[in-house]
Amino acid sequence: MKLSSQLNAFQDRLGHTFDKPEHLIRSVTHSSMSTPHRDDNQRLEFLGDRVLGLVMSEALLNADPNAAEGLLAPRFNALVRKETCADVARQIDLGAVLKLGRSEMLTGGRRKEALLADAMEAVIAAVYLDAGFDAARKLIVTLWGARITDVEADARDAKTALQEWAQGQGEPPPKYTEIARSGPDHAPIFTIQAQLQSGASEQAQAPSKRQAEQAAAKALLARVQGETS
Incomplete structure (x- = not known):
């Protein structure tokens, strides 16, 4: 062939x-x-x-x-x-x-x-x-x-790490909301917000919802860990 x-x-x-x-x-x-x-x-x-x-x-x-x-x-x-x-x-x-x-x-x-x-x-x-x-x-x-x-020794995906952090604080899992979608259908950009029950939230953009959720979770985790350290 x-x-x-x-x-x-x-x-x-x-x-x-x-x-x-x-x-x-x-x-x-x-x-x-x-x-x-x-x-x-x-x-x-x-x-x-x-x-x-x-x-x-x-x-x-x-x-x-x-x-x-x-x-x-x-x-x-x-x-x-x-x-x-x-x-x-x-x-x-x-x-x-x-x-x-x-x-x-x-x-x-x-x-x-x-x-x-x-x-x-x-x-x-x-x-x-x-x-x-x-x-x-x-x-x-x-x-x-x-x-x-x-690969980092604590290499967990950001959504899992954020959920574990929330559970450790006695909170329910974070919520992920699609805030916006832009660009053409063949190359969309998603804006996702990750939010904890406490009200803390972060947004991120990426070509897929999964990537945007991961990026938002990573940003939010860094923020709350920084505030509690």
């Missing part, structure tokens, strides 16, 4: 040349483009998530042989969560080669965080099926790079 020049260039960015190109093609095919004769990447996404998890578990143990499970778990979560997978996908411009249906194309699918994260996991699975676990491990360690060693 012959690959397009665009997919050949992507292989160079990825750092893996496929012996069976059909694995790569399937990994970049979104469900909006699936047909009875063309499989989408959803099953590969399922497999890739497990391969990524195993590689990251191993890498974290090797990076810090003395770390307790209580430190390893939040580091692991920070490295495999959707936001990180999407960041890696953008790093190799995975969005440029995704095969999307018209509706996804018109709504900016190539930039959607969830879609990019899922495709990144599917690509990992494609490499695993094409060349085995060692090749998948090499790919992941290379692409994640310094993220593995630089």
Whole structure:
């Protein structure tokens, strides 16, 4: 099977040349483009998530042989969560080669965080099926790079950390409210407000609701921790 020049260039960015190109093609095919004769990447996404998890578990143990499970778990979560997978996908411009249906194309699918994260996991699975676990491990360690060693010891996502802080103060979980949405449909910008029962709040903007919620939570957590320190 012959690959397009665009997919050949992507292989160079990825750092893996496929012996069976059909694995790569399937990994970049979104469900909006699936047909009875063309499989989408959803099953590969399922497999890739497990391969990524195993590689990251191993890498974290090797990076810090003395770390307790209580430190390893939040580091692991920070490295495999959707936001990180999407960041890696953008790093190799995975969005440029995704095969999307018209509706996804018109709504900016190539930039959607969830879609990019899922495709990144599917690509990992494609490499695993094409060349085995060692090749998948090499790919992941290379692409994640310094993220593995630089991940913070208390690396929890900001929403979880803020909720835990609130519970520690005897408050219910914070509320997240969409304050505004601007920009065209294919590239929206969301403004989200995170607010505690006490009334403290912060706002943040991002291309996805999830990113904006995380940013607002991070800002609010920094504020309330600063006020109580």
